[in-house]
Every structure is written in structure tokens, then in C-alpha cells.
Amino acid sequence: MALLVYQVLLLVAIQNVLVKSNFSKNGYHLVSSCPNTKTEWEARSRWLKCNITNQYHCSPFNMSQLYEFCYERKVLQVLKGHCLGIAENGNLNLDTCKFFFRGCPTEDYYSNELYKYPSCLSIHDNCYTEDCVCNCLTAKKLYVTETQPNDTCTCRSNIITGPCENHQYLPGFVVLVVLFAISVVLNFFFAYSWWSGLKQGDHKNDTRTCIEETQPLEPNAKEIDRTPVSDRQRSNRFEPDDIFRMTLVDFTFEDEQLFNLLRRQCIHGVPSEFEYLVNTRVTPNKKEYIFEQRDENGCILLHYAAQGGNTIILDDILEITSHKILKNKCIRGQCALHFAIKHQQKDMIDHLIKLHSDKKNQNADSTATHQESEFDTVRGEFSPVHLAAWFGNTRLLTSLKENGFDILTKTRNGLNILDIACMKNMCEESDVEFQFCKYLLSNKLLKIDPLKTDLSGWNIVHYASLSNFKLFEYLAVSKKNHDLIKKPTKALKTCLHIACEFQKSKIVKLIAEDSQLQTLVPNKDSLGWNALHFAAKGGNLKILEYLLNLKVEGMGIGCKTNDGKTLLHIACIHKTTEICRFVIDRFLKDKNLEEDLLNATTTNNGLTAAHYLAVEKKENGSEREILDMLVKTKQIDFSVKSNRGLTVLEFAIDHLNKELIESIVSEYRDEFKINNEILDKCIYDTKDERIRRILQTAVDEI
Structure with a gap:
């Protein structure tokens, strides 16, 4: 009986999947057609106010409707032979186009370059118009087929050569076969489970343990x-799983x-x-x-x-x-x-x-008693009081306190319930959460110390600077909290630095326009980074321009960190393309600069901005785009070597940045003075097979 019910539910589920439904998700806009040129693509991107973090995309959903949107995830590298479609959750999925008559991508590309392949953006009757197989199977008139006198259509594909009407009942037949196979498998499965249960009932827990142990623990x-972190760093919201995970680790945020x-x-x-x-x-x-x-x-x-x-x-x-x-x-x-x-x-x-x-052969004194450290004092667990703070449940927190739970307990990395309440707002800033934070701050019976910090010296204001504008504004209103707001972390990082790094423009403006708090604007951290440097890292151009317009001493376009990093160095490290474009333009036009900042090198390792493109690789198209900007200035010396004697190409190979390597050896050989002798040496020095293939291809082309 249970099997019969299961099969009925399965049939209903299949029917629901097959029923066409409209796609509904915030930020996704239904359009009649997608742009098929780069100019049109960029124009629509500006209209939707997309940025380098959430880039403009346009793609079909269920091959029935076209939607344009600012994609909240990173740009995808799409394999040749595939188009892109929108999944139910709004993510992009690969759609094979191997049965296209024409227009199927013949090389890998990035998802924000879909305009290069109009066939991937042309749909009709739940099929790509160039997909011969799909059109034949749905018995619809093909736009890529030849119409015969008898109103049948013959595909030009080598795979299907017969008329469409020979295939129009194939989908129903396939569904029946699949359902029959599922029924057989389910019957066998339940019969086998019943038999196994009789023989192995006593070993159920052992089996489950073995299965669990075979699951992968570490990431590949x-x-x-x-x-x-970069994706979350430039996002306007944190996912709940991120916050839960951060309470289970030793390291601080x-x-x-x-x-x-x-x-x-x-x-x-x-x-x-x-x-x-x-x-x-x-x-x-x-x-x-x-x-x-x-x-x-x-x-x-x-x-x-x-x-x-x-x-x-x-x-x-x-x-x-x-x-x-x-x-x-x-x-x-x-x-x-x-x-x-x-x-x-x-x-x-x-x-x-x-x-x-x-x-094992060392002396016995190697097992001497371990001295307690700062970290040993905070190795707590994620307790019920932390969950109460997470959900903003005042009643539950009060009940736990009355029943003897320690509400001042900390997590492994030193977070208390007030920290967690602030972090919850990184996911969704609601009035309920804000009121809960106010309750924790105002209830003296709870004895929560707002001055408490984690192991990195972060207090509640630093956490509020990540995204909780309501709480930050509430704290800033009272002058008694100004000392807390001005207090830096152990690395001398201020709440303004954090707001700039995480693109919180409201908090940046609140600090800069408050007569008491604006003293934070010129402050530097322990490495000499000021707010401009963190804005360059965060990638928000409006914040960078806003800070520059304040005209604060020591915070000009040419400001450097302690080790000589310019804004361009930092933007190249973190691949913030808009910042790179702006800074390069200012470096070229500003006649008051006393040195050539485009070719500036750091004092500790002699690296240029081009060198820094290789580190902390993204390989999402940003390295290629920024390198193109640098080359087009025609003022950068790409022959400069680091203190270790490495050119930009050798540095990219050293850091396994395949996108940058491929761009240099295939597009900018003249600018980097690439020849066979250099390539042969690089091939000999690297052990990465994919890099060797990229370099060998360049040798063959030369």
C-alpha cells in the first residue's frame, strides 16, 4: 500500500514538473529579447544598475521566457557546446546545444558574454530555435528546417533525418518507459530493504556509521x-549558513x-x-x-x-x-x-x-603540561542562548536565563549573544532584529558588556559596520557611544575602514558628516591603509569618489600604504575593475602627481600593479579586463622585474593564474616582448600541465 501511495505521489510530482509555470524572482525582469551586441548589453547593464560584483545577464527560463537580471553570484566560465538557462532558484545552469543547426558556441566563454551567441538567446515554443532535435520532438515547425509539401519538417541535423511526425509521440513513450523502470526499481528496493532488515537489524547503527565515515570531509x-569571502564581501547580504559556520570555527571574522x-x-x-x-x-x-x-x-x-x-x-x-x-x-x-x-x-x-x-624518539619533556593561552578560554559551543540571540527571541532568552543558563557564554571564537544578534542582521535587517539588539543593550539585568571584543579586537560597532545601519545609527545618536565607535581593532582597523571594505555607503556618509566622528576619516590601520585603500579593495566607486571629494590631507589619489601600495595595486589585487578604470584615468590626467604611479613598485618586494594581477586569482574575466586597461595606457613598462627577478609572466606562472598567462601570451606578446626563448624557459620551469599547454600553444603560433 505504501508503495502504491509513493508511486501515485511520484506521478503527481512528475505532472507538476511538466506543467509550465511562470518564473517569479525579485530582480529578474521579463523581456521580449536579449541584447545581442556588447554595446546593447552594456547599455542594459547601466539601466539595471548592475556592477562588477552583480554583473548583467540575460538568459532564457525553461526555454519559454527571457529574463534580464543582475546576477548575484560570480561570473561563470561556460564550456563550449553549451548555452545558459535560468534554474528555478535563479542560478544559471548549462544547457547543451550539441543538436543546434548553427550558432552553438565553439569555444569556452564567460556567462556575461552570452550576447556573442544569439542562437542561445533565441527561443520558440519551449525550444531553442536552432535546436533541430527539440523542435522535431515537440512536432513544431522548425525555423532551421526545410518545409516539405506534406507539411512535415526534415531536420538538417545528421542525427535526425526523418520527418517530425515520426517522433511526435516519443516524449510520452519515454515517460511511460521511465515510470515503468522506476516502479520496478522501487519494488526491488522495498523488497530488498525488507529482507535486509530481517538479516541485519542488529547492525543498523554500525552501517549508518560506516556510510557517514565514507562521506568527504575536506573540500577538494x-x-x-x-x-x-570576496563574493560575500561585495554582497549586500550574508547567508544564514555563513553565520552559523562562523560560530563553529576558531578564527575570527x-x-x-x-x-x-x-x-x-x-x-x-x-x-x-x-x-x-x-x-x-x-x-x-x-x-x-x-x-x-x-x-x-x-x-x-x-x-x-x-x-x-x-x-x-x-x-x-x-x-x-x-x-x-x-x-x-x-x-x-x-x-x-x-x-x-x-x-x-x-x-x-x-x-x-x-x-x-x-x-616519538624525542625526550620525555616534550609532553610537558600545556600552558593555558588566550584561545583556551573561549573554546565554547554554540549553546541554546546563542540560538535565542540568532532568532531574536526575547522570551526564550529570558526563560533560559531563569533556568540557569549562562547568557554570557561565548562561542569558540569569542562571540557573545550581542555579537550574534548583530551578525544576524547581516542576513536581513528587520525591525524585530533591531529591537532585539536594543533590548540586549538596554537591559542591565543581562549584564552584557558592550565594550567586550573578540580576539581580533572587534566590538559590536565593528560588526554593525558590516551591514547593520539601523544599529549603527542608533549607537551614533548617543555621544556616550562615540568613544566605542572610534575604538579600532587590534590591527587599528576602524568602523569606517570596515564600512568602506564592505561597501556600506550609508555608514561611510554618517561618519564623514558627523562632527564628532569625522576624525576617523584620515585614520590608518597598522599597515598604513586608510579609508581610500579599503574602498579600493571593496570595489564601490561611489564611496571612493565621495572620500576623494572630502579633500582630507593625506587622502589623495596618490596615497600609499606603508609598503608603497597605491590604490591601483590594491584594486589589481582584488580585481575591482571599476576602481582600476577610475584610478588609471586619474593617474593619467592628474598633472599634480609627483611620480609615475602607473609604474610604481612596492618597497618590500618590488611588485608593480601588473604583478599584483596574478595574486589571489579570480579567473572570471576580471584579470583579462584589467590587463587590457593597463596595456591601453601605453605608458606601463611590462619588463619590470620583482625583487625576486620575476617578470609579470613568470609571476603569473608562479601563482598559477591561467587566465592572466593566456591573456599575456596570446593577446599581448609584443607589449610583453614574448618570444620562443622566453616561452621555452617558462615551459621548462612550470610543472602545471594546463599552463604548459597554454605556453606550448603560444610557441606553436609564433
Whole structure:
């Protein structure tokens, strides 16, 4: 009986899927046609007010309607032989076009370049107009077929050569066959489950445990190959899963991006990029502790170094910390050696076995009692009081307090209930959440200290600067809170810096226009970054222009950080194309600049803006676009070498930035003075097979 009900529900579900429904999602606008030229595409982008973070797209939904929208996710790299369609959740999916008569993309492209392939934007009767198979199967008149006297249509495809009417009943037949197959499989499945239950009832829990243990814990290289946090950094909202995950890790919100960048290089096994991050992000900021902090899987960076298989990176981590962390285990009780074995990293396995052996032979004093550190005091759990704060439930919080729960308890990385309430507003800023924050601040019986900070020195104002304008404005109204607002983090980062980095223009203007708070405007952090530098990183051009128009001393277009980074350097690092375009234009036109900022190099490593395009790769088209801007100035010397003696091409190879490499060797050989001798040397030096193929293709073309 249960099987019969299940099959009926299955049939109803299939019927619901087949019923055509209109697509409804905020920000997606129904249009009669999509632009099919770059000029029209850019015009529509300006009309919708799309930006570099949320780029303009136009694509079909269900091959029945066309929609234009500002895509909230990163630009996709689309494989040749595919068009793009909109899924039910608004994301872009690949649609095969192998049965197109003409117009199917013959090379890879980016999703914001769909205008190059008009056939992917032309639909009729729930089919692409160039799709011969789809049109034949739906028994509709083809626009790519020849009409015969008997009103039948013959596809020009080699795959289907018969008339359409021979296929018009095929969909129904396929559905019947599939349903029959599903029924057979379900009957077999339930019969087998019943039989297995009789024989293995006592081992049910053991089986479930085994299945769970076979699921992957750590991310693979493909999943991690993106710039962490950047998508969320430039987004107007945080997803709830992001906030929950942040309460389960050791590192603070400020350190999350650094941890993820280091993890990516550990998994990829790229020592040059890893050392770059250590030398530029870890050591100058005294953040060596990050190598002993755990992520949501209970893994430290040593686990991921073992997964990646590069012993140089692993030894660097051990040198920075100590060999004691070799014993550190993830939530499944696995140490670095387990990870190396799981991922079949033979050299790493041998290396770790030797390290474990050497450790066992050390003197007994290596097991001396561990001294309590700052981090040991905050290793709490995500308790019920934190959930009450997350949901903004005053009644639940009061009930928990009355029943003996410690409402002052902190999470592993030092967050209390007020911090979590502020972070919830990163997802959705509602009046209920705002009122809950006010309740926590005003209720003295709760004894919540608003001056409390996390391990990075962030207080509630810093968290409010991320997105909670209502709370920030509420705090700023009272002069007694001004000292709290002016207080920097341990890295001397102010709430203005945070608002600039996360594109919160309302908070930026509130600070700049308040007579008491505007003293924050010229402040710098410990690395000499001012608000302009953080605005260049965040990518909001309006904020950058607003700050420049304030004409604050030391905050001109040519301002530099302590190590000599210009606004252009920073924009190239973070691939903020609008900022790059604006800054380049100002560098060219401003006659008051005392030096050639287009060719400026940093003081610590001698890197130009072009060099910085290679680091923290995006490979979403932004590297190519910015490089084109730099080349078009005709004033940049691309032959400059870093302090390590690396050209821009060699630096890009060192950081495995394939998009930048391909752009240099295929489009700008003359500007970079590329010849076979240089390419042969690069081919010899790199061990990445895809990069070798890119370089070899350039050699063949030359």
C-alpha cells in the first residue's frame, strides 16, 4: 500500500514538473529579447544598475521566457557546446546545444558574454530555435528546417533525418518507459530493504556509521579554487549558513579570508603563493596563531597541507608552530597523516611517518603540561542562548536565563549573544532584529558588556559596520557611544575602514558628516591603509569618489600604504575593475602627481600593479579586463622585474593564474616582448600541465 501511495505521489510530482509555470524572482525582469551586441548589453547593464560584483545577464527560463537580471553570484566560465538557462532558484545552469543547426558556441566563454551567441538567446515554443532535435520532438515547425509539401519538417541535423511526425509521440513513450523502470526499481528496493532488515537489524547503527565515515570531509581542489569571502564581501547580504559556520570555527571574522586563502594554497600545493601570504599577511600582522586554529571540520591548515601533498608547505607550517600539532585531529579523529593517506600523497605519507617517528624518539619533556593561552578560554559551543540571540527571541532568552543558563557564554571564537544578534542582521535587517539588539543593550539585568571584543579586537560597532545601519545609527545618536565607535581593532582597523571594505555607503556618509566622528576619516590601520585603500579593495566607486571629494590631507589619489601600495595595486589585487578604470584615468590626467604611479613598485618586494594581477586569482574575466586597461595606457613598462627577478609572466606562472598567462601570451606578446626563448624557459620551469599547454600553444603560433 505504501508503495502504491509513493508511486501515485511520484506521478503527481512528475505532472507538476511538466506543467509550465511562470518564473517569479525579485530582480529578474521579463523581456521580449536579449541584447545581442556588447554595446546593447552594456547599455542594459547601466539601466539595471548592475556592477562588477552583480554583473548583467540575460538568459532564457525553461526555454519559454527571457529574463534580464543582475546576477548575484560570480561570473561563470561556460564550456563550449553549451548555452545558459535560468534554474528555478535563479542560478544559471548549462544547457547543451550539441543538436543546434548553427550558432552553438565553439569555444569556452564567460556567462556575461552570452550576447556573442544569439542562437542561445533565441527561443520558440519551449525550444531553442536552432535546436533541430527539440523542435522535431515537440512536432513544431522548425525555423532551421526545410518545409516539405506534406507539411512535415526534415531536420538538417545528421542525427535526425526523418520527418517530425515520426517522433511526435516519443516524449510520452519515454515517460511511460521511465515510470515503468522506476516502479520496478522501487519494488526491488522495498523488497530488498525488507529482507535486509530481517538479516541485519542488529547492525543498523554500525552501517549508518560506516556510510557517514565514507562521506568527504575536506573540500577538494576544484571546490576551493575561488577567492574566499570576496563574493560575500561585495554582497549586500550574508547567508544564514555563513553565520552559523562562523560560530563553529576558531578564527575570527577578520581572519576568515586569510585562513581560506592559506587553505586554498595548501590544497593546491603552491608554495610560492603560500609564502606570499605568510610574508604579506601573516608575519607583518603577527597572525602566526592562525596555523593552530580550526575550521568547522575541526581541521587546522596542516591537514590541508597533507591533503595537497607539498612537503615544503607542511614544513613551513611546522617551523612557524611546532611539531606538537602533528597530533591534532579533526572532528573525525583524523590527523594530517590520515589526510595524506586518504589522498594518496606518497611523498607526504613518507615524510609524515618520518616526522612521527622522530617525535616519538624525542625526550620525555616534550609532553610537558600545556600552558593555558588566550584561545583556551573561549573554546565554547554554540549553546541554546546563542540560538535565542540568532532568532531574536526575547522570551526564550529570558526563560533560559531563569533556568540557569549562562547568557554570557561565548562561542569558540569569542562571540557573545550581542555579537550574534548583530551578525544576524547581516542576513536581513528587520525591525524585530533591531529591537532585539536594543533590548540586549538596554537591559542591565543581562549584564552584557558592550565594550567586550573578540580576539581580533572587534566590538559590536565593528560588526554593525558590516551591514547593520539601523544599529549603527542608533549607537551614533548617543555621544556616550562615540568613544566605542572610534575604538579600532587590534590591527587599528576602524568602523569606517570596515564600512568602506564592505561597501556600506550609508555608514561611510554618517561618519564623514558627523562632527564628532569625522576624525576617523584620515585614520590608518597598522599597515598604513586608510579609508581610500579599503574602498579600493571593496570595489564601490561611489564611496571612493565621495572620500576623494572630502579633500582630507593625506587622502589623495596618490596615497600609499606603508609598503608603497597605491590604490591601483590594491584594486589589481582584488580585481575591482571599476576602481582600476577610475584610478588609471586619474593617474593619467592628474598633472599634480609627483611620480609615475602607473609604474610604481612596492618597497618590500618590488611588485608593480601588473604583478599584483596574478595574486589571489579570480579567473572570471576580471584579470583579462584589467590587463587590457593597463596595456591601453601605453605608458606601463611590462619588463619590470620583482625583487625576486620575476617578470609579470613568470609571476603569473608562479601563482598559477591561467587566465592572466593566456591573456599575456596570446593577446599581448609584443607589449610583453614574448618570444620562443622566453616561452621555452617558462615551459621548462612550470610543472602545471594546463599552463604548459597554454605556453606550448603560444610557441606553436609564433
